[in-house]
Amino acid sequence: MGQNLVTEEKVFGELKKAVVETLRADENKIKPETSLIKDLGAESLDFLDINYRLEQAFGIKMARHFVLEHIEEMYGEGTALDENGQLTDKAVAVLKIRFGENVAELKPGMDMDEIPALVTAQSMVSGVMDILDSLPEKCTKCGASSWKSEDGVKVKCGSCGEAAEYSNGDDLIKAWLTKVQEEKKLF
Numbered sequence: 001m002g003q004n005l006v007t008e009e010k011v012f013g014e015l016k017k018a019v020v021e022t023l024r025a026d027e028n029k030i031k032p033e034t035s036l037i038k039d040l041g042a043e044s045l046d047f048l049d050i051n052y053r054l055e056q057a058f059g060i061k062m063a064r065h066f067v068l069e070h071i072e073e074m075y076g077e078g079t080a081l082d083e084n085g086q087l088t089d090k091a092v093a094v095l096k097i098r099f100g101e102n103v104a105e106l107k108p109g110m111d112m113d114e115i116p117a118l119v120t121a122q123s124m125v126s127g128v129m130d131i132l133d134s135l136p137e138k139c140t141k142c143g144a145s146s147w148k149s150e151d152g153v154k155v156k157c158g159s160c161g162e163a164a165e166y167s168n169g170d171d172l173i174k175a176w177l178t179k180v181q182e183e184k185k186l187f
């Protein structure tokens with residue numbers, strides 16, 4: 001179910017906080033289109049830190065693996081990346097469905113190492129929103145459907161107080177890929 005207890009603005013605010021704390025970046029420089037790597041100098045370890053802060057804030061589990069890794073795991077080695085570690089046509093097709101046609105840099109033959117630079121503040125916010133949208137209709141502990149949030153970040157059961165239980169990011173990517181595959185039969 002789509003939940004509306006946590007707004008996209010609030011998620012963006014928490015992301016900014018996490019980025020400022022991790023990278024000591026100037027908050028005013030963080031816009032939706034900001035690339036964490038290209039514009040703010042983030043390195044791969046910084047993403048672990050940022051993800052961890054978001055996980056703590058919202059009580060979620062972010063994806064540990066990128067879409068391309070899931071494609072290779074689900075549809076076989078070589079389906080997303082060729083022997084030189086470059087994107088296949090199919091990988092580009094999937095990434096465009098996920099991140100939008102306007103990611104101009106995305107093209108077949110692109111090196112996998114260039115992908116992280118495409119991660120923007122907005123794509124991280126969308127990743128969090130996807131997870132928050134997995135909030136079940138009913139509390140898994142008491143069965144009530146009365147989710148509440150006092151701070152607009154953490155969601156709790158209004159009846160028994162149990163913290164919301166979301167699907168984890170990797171499971172959601174796998175489910176999404178399965179749906180894309182059913183519709184598009186790419187692999």
Ligand SMILES: [Zn+2]
Pocket residue numbers: 139140141142143144157158159160161162
């Ligand atoms: Zn409950």
